[in-house]
Each structure stands twice: as C-alpha cells, then as structure tokens.
Amino acid sequence: MDYVKVEDARDKPGLRLALTMGVPGPWSQAAKYLFEYKDIPFMPVGQVGTQDNPELFDWTGHRNAPVAVFEGEAPRVGWYEIIMLAERIAPTPRLLPKDLVARAVTIGLIAEMAAPGGFAWQRRLQMVDVMYAASDDPKARKRPDILAARYGHNRAAADQSHQACSEFLNGLAAHLKFQAARGSDYLVGDSFTAADLYWACFSQLLMPMADDLNPMPERLRGPYTAPETLTFDPMLIIHRNTMYERHLSLPLEF
Numbered sequence: 001m002d003y004v005k006v007e008d009a010r011d012k013p014g015l016r017l018a019l020t021m022g023v024p025g026p027w028s029q030a031a032k033y034l035f036e037y038k039d040i041p042f043m044p045v046g047q048v049g050t051q052d053n054p055e056l057f058d059w060t061g062h063r064n065a066p067v068a069v070f071e072g073e074a075p076r077v078g079w080y081e082i083i084m085l086a087e088r089i090a091p092t093p094r095l096l097p098k099d100l101v102a103r104a105v106t107i108g109l110i111a112e113m114a115a116p117g118g119f120a121w122q123r124r125l126q127m128v129d130v131m132y133a134a135s136d137d138p139k140a141r142k143r144p145d146i147l148a149a150r151y152g153h154n155r156a157a158a159d160q161s162h163q164a165c166s167e168f169l170n171g172l173a174a175h176l177k178f179q180a181a182r183g184s185d186y187l188v189g190d191s192f193t194a195a196d197l198y199w200a201c202f203s204q205l206l207m208p209m210a211d212d213l214n215p216m217p218e219r220l221r222g223p224y225t226a227p228e229t230l231t232f233d234p235m236l237i238i239h240r241n242t243m244y245e246r247h248l249s250l251p252l253e254f
C-alpha cells in the first residue's frame, strides 16, 4: 500500500482513509475493503499503531485507525458511520440489505465483532496479555502498555474475555449452520453483505491466514492467533476463506 503523509492528504478533495500501516488491523482492513468493493477511490494515509500520530490527531482529532475523511465533512472513526459513508457514496453494489430486519441483523452481527465489548475487543484484551508475557524488559512493555490504556485492559476485563469470545464464536457458527441449512453460504440472506466482509477481516484475530496471503509481522502472529483453549467450529474459517476468494482481494495489503 502506498501510504500518503497527513500533510499531503489533509487538503485534498475526495476520500482520505487513515489505516494502520504494516499490520492487518481488522477495523482498518474492513474499512479499506468497503471502499475497494464499491470501487470508491481513496487516498490511503498512514497511521502508526500504538504511536501518538500527532499529525493525524491535529487533522482529525484521533490517534488510532481507521479514520475516514470525505471532502470537507467531519472525520468518521466508528465502523458503523464508515459503512454508512460507503453506502452513501456508492449505493451499489450494496453491502447493507434493503430489508429492514436483514439490515438490522447485518449491523448487529458486525457490532458483535467490532463494537466495544465485541469479539475483537475481547481478543485484544487477550492479545495484550500475550504481549506482556513475551516482554520481560520494561522497554518491550511499552506497546502493550499503550494498548492496555487505550482499550481498557485490566485483570477483571481480561479474565472474562475467554468466555465472551467463546460465546461469540459459538453463536456465529450456529448462525452459519442455520444459514447453510436454508441453502445460503452467507451470514445474512443469500448474498454478500458487510457482515461477511467484516467477519473475513476480523477472523484474522482468530486464525490469521498463512504468510503468503497475510504477510503480517512474525512478532504479531502469536498474539493474533487465538489460544488453543479457545475452540471453535472450522466452518468459521471456511466461510472467511470463501468470502475472500469470491469477493475480496488477496493477499492482504496493509
């Protein structure tokens, strides 16, 4: 990905998308694919994970990623408002179903993956523990310290994360089975929606794809991979592989 610096992007027209550089951060990956899928051109702007990103903060008021800035509009940082922006700029191909209940299910499933307290927040709490366990000298604790402070890591929160992840994974697998029984390969209805796109990206926090498809830094592969004690139905991975093959570009770019 050819990232542009904040100073070269902030006064440009169109869509500018700040993404975490060098790692397959699922929120950034999903935002990137939303716009790619709809053929909406954007200027990728580099955010450095766990750093202060003062230029990004000065421009958008945010230090993490993704941040979507469209024309002169206010910056958007939440997954929901970023999806709605993509749907507005290019209504077709749609990633949210037209039917109200199907749309609510799509948004609800994504919330279970990406909203505060959802699967990825829980996995990040576990990831911080793995990073602490691997860093004996105080300098190496800097990165997990920053993530811990930004995303609410404490002993009680981390201790309940295993159970929370398990409930999410069991629920999602049961839902995929229900869909399969009615003859659909997709999470909602009979076609690709934002829920499939988000699960493809967020499943990298369960079982990252192999290096040829997901060339992530080796030091992060351990923290991204779920502990062996977190068991899950392989169907969850088969589904994400199918979604990438059919609808999303590979290898991952970050």
Ligand SMILES: N[C@@H](CCC(=O)N[C@@H](CS)C(=O)NCC(=O)O)C(=O)O
Pocket (backbone or CB within 6 Å): 020, 025, 026, 027, 048, 049, 050, 051, 063, 064, 065, 066, 077, 078, 079, 080, 114, 115, 116, 150
């Ligand atoms: N704002 C997003 C969440 C974004 C987010 O959690 N980004 C993380 C992904 S790990 C990030 O940028 N972390 C690195 C950092 O804080 O520098 C949303 O709620 O939809």
